[in-house]
Amino acid sequence: MNIYDIAAKSGVSPATVSRVINGNRHVRAETRAKVLQVIRDTGFQPNAFAQGLNFNSIGMVGVLCSDFADSFYSRAVASLESHLRVGNMNVTVICTGYSVERQIEGIRKLKAKNVDAIVLIGAAYSEIPESYIAEVAQETPVVTVTTAVFDLPNVCAVCCDERGGTKTAIAELLAAGHQNVLFVCEHTGNSNSFKLRGYEDAYEEANIPSPKLVLTTGNSQPEAEAVIYRHLKDHIAEIDAVMAGNDVLAAYVLKAMHRLGCMRPVIGFNNSTLTTMVIPELTSVDNKLEDLCEIAVQRLIDILGQKTVQKKTVLPAELIRRESF
Numbered sequence: 001m002n003i004y005d006i007a008a009k010s011g012v013s014p015a016t017v018s019r020v021i022n023g024n025r026h027v028r029a030e031t032r033a034k035v036l037q038v039i040r041d042t043g044f045q046p047n048a049f050a051q052g053l054n055f056n057s058i059g060m061v062g063v064l065c066s067d068f069a070d071s072f073y074s075r076a077v078a079s080l081e082s083h084l085r086v087g088n089m090n091v092t093v094i095c096t097g098y099s100v101e102r103q104i105e106g107i108r109k110l111k112a113k114n115v116d117a118i119v120l121i122g123a124a125y126s127e128i129p130e131s132y133i134a135e136v137a138q139e140t141p142v143v144t145v146t147t148a149v150f151d152l153p154n155v156c157a158v159c160c161d162e163r164g165g166t167k168t169a170i171a172e173l174l175a176a177g178h179q180n181v182l183f184v185c186e187h188t189g190n191s192n193s194f195k196l197r198g199y200e201d202a203y204e205e206a207n208i209p210s211p212k213l214v215l216t217t218g219n220s221q222p223e224a225e226a227v228i229y230r231h232l233k234d235h236i237a238e239i240d241a242v243m244a245g246n247d248v249l250a251a252y253v254l255k256a257m258h259r260l261g262c263m264r265p266v267i268g269f270n271n272s273t274l275t276t277m278v279i280p281e282l283t284s285v286d287n288k289l290e291d292l293c294e295i296a297v298q299r300l301i302d303i304l305g306q307k308t309v310q311k312k313t314v315l316p317a318e319l320i321r322r323e324s325f
Contacts (some may be wrong), residue, residue: 005042006035006038006042006044010031010034010038011034012035016031020032020035020036059088059090059116060090060091060092060113060114061080061090061091061300062093062094062110062115062117062119063080063091063093063094063119063121064096064103064106064107064119064120064121064125065077065093065095066096066097066124067098067219068093070248071248071270071272071274072122073122075272076122077091077093079289079294080121080145080296083293087297087301089116092115098124100127103125104128104132107132110140111136111139116140117142118136118140118142119143119144119296120143120144121144122146123146123190130150130152133152134150137152137153137154138153141154141303142155142156143156143157143158143296144156144157145296146158146160146191146292151311154303156303156309156313157312157313158292158296158299158312159292159313160287160292161314161315161317162194162195162198162269162285162287162317163198164316164317165195165286165317165318166195166196166199166243166317167199167202167205168285168319169243169285169319170198170202170203170243171202171205171206172319172325173241173243173265173267173325174203177240178240178264179208179240180213180238180241181211181239181241181242181243182213182235182242183195183199183214183215183242183244184215184242184243184244184245184249184250185214185215185217185244185246185249186218186219186224186245186246187216187219188216195245195269196214199243213239215228215231221248224248224249225255229255229256229259229260232253233256236262241264241266241325242265243267243269244266244267244268244269245269246270247270247274249268250266250267250268250269250282253266254278254280254324266282266325267282267285267319267324268282268284269284269287270285270286270289271286271287275322281324282322282324283319283320283323283324283325284320285318286317286319286320287317288316288318299313
């Protein structure tokens with residue numbers, strides 16, 4: 001039950017329902033009484049989120065992600081939708097791909113829908129010019145989830161310490177004697193740049209020369225599988241362990257090792273459901289995605305309620321040990 005349902009049962013607009021909920025005086029007494037009666041009859045409970053919306057609200061949050069087929073993004077969207085639904089809010093999702101032009105077009109489409117707020121999922125959105133985000137945020141609050149961070153008014157970020165999480169994972173591999181660690185990622189930009197810094201941090205702290213073993217695969221998953229297999233086939237003797245920028249790539253590493261009849265320690269990233277669907281079960285860095293999404297929604301509640309919010313929230317990552325290391 002949301003304000004749209006209340007509006008339909010009352011025979012008024014969602015904006016009128018929002019005015020009643022927020023105690024706006026510019027509502028006729030008869031209309032107010034009718035809406036309040038429907039609210040009582042249905043047991044509808046306006047919460048802090050609904051009460052924070054102004055009378056122009058449509059009860060909608062716009063969400064942008066780069067690749068909905070990627071389990072990381074689909075998990076994030078599902079988590080956000082679940083928390084927003086508790087707040088009687090609806091979600092509209094646009095999948096933009098990775099080009100800045102399509103990302104900006106996605107934001108324009110959301111603004112055309114007059115959404116109450118915009119959530120950007122993923123580090124890819126850090127490539128959007130800050131001047132454009134600043135312009136958008138003048139009218140529509142923006143919350144970023146993961147590593148796209150803009151130090152701008154009406155914009156806040158909720159992210160995981162991916163650099164620290166990677167450093168911890170590599171440090172444990174080094175402590176176990178695995179000094180030649182291959183890092184596999186789609187590309188070296190965006191969040192992978194933080195992970196690669198963590199990779200170097202671990203070697204520096206251990207006072208071990210970094211081998212700088214990095215394999216980039218591109219964004220196409222079928223191509224990534226082939227690239228990983230060919231690389232391991234040619235270089236497996238030089239590799240003591242592998243860490244991947246996400247769990248999908250780590251699964252391809254396990255598959256390639258199985259085909260080659262060899263095994264090395266493997267660590268993934270994101271701690272997705274995939275970790276327990278492969279053999280051996282995958283050790284992975286937990287980026288606390290569900291916690292990030294819950295906090296992001298709370299930030300939206302505070303922003304729309306015109307409260308002062310923490311501009312940047314960083315959660316520590318955690319290495320979840322399983323069979324692969």
